Every structure is written in C-alpha cells, then in structure tokens.
Amino acid sequence: MLARKYFCWYALFYCFLFLTGCKSKSSVVKKGPAEQVIPVKIDTIIKTVIVHDTVPKLSIGEHKVWTLGKMGSHAGMRQETAIHYDIRKPNYVIIHHTAQNSLDQTIRTFQVEHTKVSSHYVIGRDGVIVQMLNDYVRGWHAGLSKWGTITDLNSISIGIELDNNGREAFPDEQIAALLVVLDTLKTNYGIPTANFIGHADIAPARKNDPSVFFPWKKLADRGFGIWYNPAELVTAPDTFNPIDALKIIGYDTSNLKAAIIAFKRKFVINDVSPELTVYDKSILYNLYLKY
Structure with a gap:
C-alpha cells in the first residue's frame, strides 16, 4: 500500500511538470488586438537552434504560424557553440497589392494552411499596419521570381502587401503608413535605394502588382526606388x-x-x-x- 501511495504522488508530480512544460512552450506566442500574431524574438530562436537544436512550434489557436524545428545541424557531428555570429538580414523590399477585398481577408489568407503564402507586413486602406512575420524570417511572398542573378528573392527580402484590389487608387493614409515602414526598414537594415521594387518587377510573366495606380515616383522622391528625371x-x-x-x-x-x-x-x-x-x-x- 505504501509503495502504491508513493507511486501516485510521483505520478501527480510528473504530470504537473509535464503540464508546466507545455505551458511554457505555448507562451512563446502572445495574442494582441484581433488575435494578432507576435512571433518569438528572432535572437531567442537562433540561440535555441544553436544550443538546443530544437524550436517549439509557434501557433495561435488553430493557425500554424511558422515552425523551425530541427534545422541547420547535422547528426553524428560534434556540436559546439560559437559566440560570434549574425543572423541574415533583408536586402530587398518587395511591394504587392493583395487583390483581395479587405485587410481581414488577407490576414486570414496568411493564416490558413492550404494557401502557402505569407508576407511580413499588410497595410490597410486606412493606414493600419499589421506585422505578420519577423523581419529576419523568410516569408513566402515572391514565389517563382528573378531579379538580376537572384532567383530566390524570398530569402533576402521583406514582403509588404497593400490592401488593394488592383483596380483602384491607393489612399493617402495607406501610402503614408507604407513610407513609415519603408523608412524604418531602410534605416534598420541599410537597404539600398534601388532595392525597393514591386512584385511585377521580379515576376513580370505572372504578376502585375502593384498596379499602375501605385505612386512609385512618390516613393522614389523619398529614397525608396529609382525614378527617371x-x-x-x-x-x-x-x-x-x-x-x-x-x-x-x-x-x-x-x-x-x-x-x-x-x-x-x-x-x-x-x-x-x-x-x-x-x-x-x-x-x-x-x-x-x-x-
């Protein structure tokens, strides 16, 4: 009887530890207004990959956000950790229009499994800015594309989607918000002026976004893209x-x-x-x- 009693206490204790561990893993994603996804800080991800070779799946409700899992390491090799490293930083910004009907529809599109598409930022017609991926994470926005000799634009770029159906002008509030984001990205990552381009630039046979209504000259006047004189x-x-x-x-x-x-x-x-x-x-x- 005594052995059974201690066994029950140990079982309860380990159940508590298991549940506590599960709670700590799920806490890497926080909920903001309207179920906004705020991913775990990228430096935490990098350290976890290097030191522990594993990253918990990041999720919110039923929506899978992104999962690194075990990546970048090789079985059978001795594992040590260097202390001097940088994480890859973006060098291009690709601007899109959503070709959808609302900001919420686009957010939903980026949160369901079957679409296989995402972007770092979505900007509403009223200037609301929604960040959906950390700047250092590889989004799925460029698709099959090419610019110069670069054939994997997703790996070195940030994608920005503007809520616009492709048949209408872009409101002033939306462009003002876009300029704020572009200024921040250019300052933070030293992105060259010529590297602010559109989806149609990198995929001319497939895409036409942003449309002819997009004010490229206004952006160029602010240092985001090249324009002629x-x-x-x-x-x-x-x-x-x-x-x-x-x-x-x-x-x-x-x-x-x-x-x-x-x-x-x-x-x-x-x-x-x-x-x-x-x-x-x-x-x-x-x-x-x-x-």
Whole structure:
C-alpha cells in the first residue's frame, strides 16, 4: 500500500511538470488586438537552434504560424557553440497589392494552411499596419521570381502587401503608413535605394502588382526606388541596347514582352503595350545611366 501511495504522488508530480512544460512552450506566442500574431524574438530562436537544436512550434489557436524545428545541424557531428555570429538580414523590399477585398481577408489568407503564402507586413486602406512575420524570417511572398542573378528573392527580402484590389487608387493614409515602414526598414537594415521594387518587377510573366495606380515616383522622391528625371530625357543613342538595359536594371528578359510590359506599367503608366517607343527608350536610357 505504501509503495502504491508513493507511486501516485510521483505520478501527480510528473504530470504537473509535464503540464508546466507545455505551458511554457505555448507562451512563446502572445495574442494582441484581433488575435494578432507576435512571433518569438528572432535572437531567442537562433540561440535555441544553436544550443538546443530544437524550436517549439509557434501557433495561435488553430493557425500554424511558422515552425523551425530541427534545422541547420547535422547528426553524428560534434556540436559546439560559437559566440560570434549574425543572423541574415533583408536586402530587398518587395511591394504587392493583395487583390483581395479587405485587410481581414488577407490576414486570414496568411493564416490558413492550404494557401502557402505569407508576407511580413499588410497595410490597410486606412493606414493600419499589421506585422505578420519577423523581419529576419523568410516569408513566402515572391514565389517563382528573378531579379538580376537572384532567383530566390524570398530569402533576402521583406514582403509588404497593400490592401488593394488592383483596380483602384491607393489612399493617402495607406501610402503614408507604407513610407513609415519603408523608412524604418531602410534605416534598420541599410537597404539600398534601388532595392525597393514591386512584385511585377521580379515576376513580370505572372504578376502585375502593384498596379499602375501605385505612386512609385512618390516613393522614389523619398529614397525608396529609382525614378527617371524628366528634365534629363534625351533620345537614346543608336548604340543603346534596350534589352541589355532591362537586364542591367534587373528584369528577367526571358519573356521579353512581359518584361517590357512590367517596365512600362511602372514607369510609363499610360501605355502598357509590349513594344518600346522612342519615348519609352528615352526613359529606359535615363534609368540605365543610374545603374
């Protein structure tokens, strides 16, 4: 009887420890307003991966946020921990429009399992900013894309989605909020001016976002992206090769018509035909000289 009594006490004790451990794991995700997901700090993740080789699944309700699990280590090797390291930082910002009907719909899209898509930030029409992923985490927003020689934009970029159906102007409040986010990202990570680009730039054959309504010049005037100087436009010289110029800027010209349309949607705006006019080439030449 005495042995059975002690066994029961030990069983209760270990159940308590198990439940306490489960509670501590789930506490890495906090709930904010409207079930907003706030991921665990990235330095905690890095230290956990390096030291313990495991990271608990981050989840909120039924929504899987992201899971690192056991990554980056190799079985059978001696494990030691260096104290000098950096985590990878973003070097590009990719701007999208959601092509959906509301901010909440987009948030939901990024929280269900089957969509396989995400972005770091979503900005509402009224200027509300929702951060959905830590800046250092690899989001799934760029998809199959290419810019210059880079074919994995997701690994080095931050994705920003603007709540917009693609057929309407972007409200001033939304663009003002976007500029605040861009300024913060550029300051924090030293992102080059030319590296603020659109989804259509990196995937011209698949995407058209952000649309012709997006104010790229306003962003460029603030240091986010490159724009041409109308006062400096001249007829491109006969030796100018527009295809090479598009490549130098970053466009994938394997589908040349798609690349030209993406270029014109961004810089020409009122004409998105797949041919370059003399005027289009003068804009392209002016931009080419900046690279």
